[in-house]
Amino acid sequence: MSLLNIEGGRPLHGTIDVPGSKNSALAIMSAVILTEGTTTLHNVPNVSDTQIKSSILESFGATTEWREGSLFIDCANIHSGDPSEESFRKIRTSFYMLGPLLARVKKVKIPAPGGCKIGARPVDFHLRGLSQMGATIELRDGMYVAEADELTGAEIYLDFPSAGATQHLMTAAVLAKGMTVIKNAAMEPEVTALADFLCRMGAKIEGAGTGEIVVIGKESLDGCDFRVPSDRIQAGTYLLAGAITGGEVTVTGITPDSQGPVVSKLREAGADVTETHDAVTVSAKNRLNGIRIRTMPWPGFPTDIQQPVAAVLALAEGVSTIEETIYESRIGHVSELNRMGANIRVEGGRTSVIQGVDRLQGAQVQASDLRAGAALVLAGLAAEGETTVSNVHFIDRGYENLEANLRHLGAKIERVEDPNQPAKESLA
Numbered sequence: 082m083s084l085l086n087i088e089g090g091r092p093l094h095g096t097i098d099v100p101g102s103k104n105s106a107l108a109i110m111s112a113v114i115l116t117e118g119t120t121t122l123h124n125v126p127n128v129s130d131t132q133i134k135s136s137i138l139e140s141f142g143a144t145t146e147w148r149e150g151s152l153f154i155d156c157a158n159i160h161s162g163d164p165s166e167e168s169f170r171k172i173r174t175s176f177y178m179l180g181p182l183l184a185r186v187k188k189v190k191i192p193a194p195g196g197c198k199i200g201a202r203p204v205d206f207h208l209r210g211l212s213q214m215g216a217t218i219e220l221r222d223g224m225y226v227a228e229a230d231e232l233t234g235a236e237i238y239l240d241f242p243s244a245g246a247t248q249h250l251m252t253a254a255v256l257a258k259g260m261t262v263i264k265n266a267a268m269e270p271e272v273t274a275l276a277d278f279l280c281r282m283g284a285k286i287e288g289a290g291t292g293e294i295v296v297i298g299k300e301s302l303d304g305c306d307f308r309v310p311s312d313r314i315q316a317g318t319y320l321l322a323g324a325i326t327g328g329e330v331t332v333t334g335i336t337p338d339s340q341g342p343v344v345s346k347l348r349e350a351g352a353d354v355t356e357t358h359d360a361v362t363v364s365a366k367n368r369l370n371g372i373r374i375r376t377m378p379w380p381g382f383p384t385d386i387q388q389p390v391a392a393v394l395a396l397a398e399g400v401s402t403i404e405e406t407i408y409e410s411r412i413g414h415v416s417e418l419n420r421m422g423a424n425i426r427v428e429g430g431r432t433s434v435i436q437g438v439d440r441l442q443g444a445q446v447q448a449s450d451l452r453a454g455a456a457l458v459l460a461g462l463a464a465e466g467e468t469t470v471s472n473v474h475f476i477d478r479g480y481e482n483l484e485a486n487l488r489h490l491g492a493k494i495e496r497v498e499d500p501n502q503p504a505k506e507s508l509a
């Protein structure tokens with residue numbers, strides 16, 4: 082197992098060209114199943130989640146090849162597969178393959194999904210939507226057994242604008258007979274990117290990025306070339322690295338809109354932010370002020386930045402509060418930040434009340450999940466002395482070249498093997 086050693090206290094300066102979006106790539110890597118053609122995806126981040134997803138695709142008969150930063154996927158010979166429960170438990174989007182697999186092979190048996198342990202994360206919206214489209218699905222011994230001779234269009238209302246359910250049902254609807262309407266749909270940029278990808282394959286979709294998506298089913302789709310957009314969460318994390326170290330960091334290759342909520346909140350806290358058509362720069366010469374944040378579905382403040390921003394606010398002047406409304410237990414970072422000298426208490430299980438402190442001290446801390454890991458790295462960059470972050474495999478799920486990028490900005494960070502823990506695969 083790896084550890085990250087960080088010698089903190091250096092203001093970060095420079096520019097990061099943000100890698101491709103993990104969550105966009107993962108959703109698109111389910112949708113490729115819909116075509117018998119070959120799909121070429123550019124800008125797929127080389128992180129453990131996309132590697133696992135590739136191997137799951139192969140277990141259903143796809144061939145995949147990574148070449149010079151692009152991923153080539155051939156789904157001509159998709160079959161019902163014999164997926165390993167272990168790999169399905171590692172990533173949540175494994176489950177989003179159910180709809181496209183049904184569209185291709187009519188009957189499929191897949192293990193229940195996994196993902197970061199940040200809440201119960203049920204899949205009831207996915208199951209209800211697919212049932213409305215004509216699928217029969219039963220849970221037997223931890224496996225979903227699903228069947229549908231033909232998926233048919235339906236009017237589906239989501240009880241909550243779930244990003245995953247919107248992506249999954251929109252994908253399944255593309256080869257369904259007739260029209261599907263998804264109401265109270267998620268508006269996340271990853272939903273829009275997936276719709277762009279599906280339309281590039283020949284799908285007919287309107288309204289992606291709004292609360293109502295209409296899909297007109299097609300008989301078949303073609304393979305295509307597609308560039309995965311940049312990762313708004315990695316981008317936000319680097320901006321926070323600039324802010325927490327009192328430096329100046331620019332992220333490029335992004336749409337500034339994708340940073341809207343983060344930029345607004347950083348400005349409110351007193352950071353200087355400038356934007357161009359494809360870049361955002363954050364500089365924080367003075368100590369930031371405490372602010373209130375509430376995570377919400379897009380275009381609200383992203384839950385995936387909730388933990389990283391807590392590290393920044395731990396050092397702000399005064400009291401901050403962060404209310405997590407998406408997940409019921411995304412607080413694994415709190416006790417570890419407190420080990421570093423932060424003063425954070427959790428109220429009602431979901432609200433972090435952060436009394437800003439003057440300094441954080443380096444400590445040995447453990448990542449409990451992907452974004453908790455990012456929060457600890459940020460804290461380590463600003464802390465006095467040395468911080469060692471363990472459970473780095475969580476961070477590897479979603480940050481490409483993290484140490485190299487941070488070193489490029491002037492950080493002192495290195496990955497070492499944990500002498501006390503033999504190499505072990507991710508259980509994320």
Ligand code: EPU
Nearest residue numbers: 104174202203204205206207243244245246385407408451
């Ligand atoms: N929910 C249900 N039933 C469902 C589906 C969702 O109750 O059938 C609930 C969830 O339990 C959660 C809320 O709805 O409380 C939102 O979940 P959503 O479905 O929107 O999330 P997701 O699709 O599982 C994706 C990202 C997450 C990101 C969320 C919200 C991927 C692989 N994951 O998850 O990313 O937090 O959307 O934006 O796309 C991360 O990258 O660290 C991460 C957790």
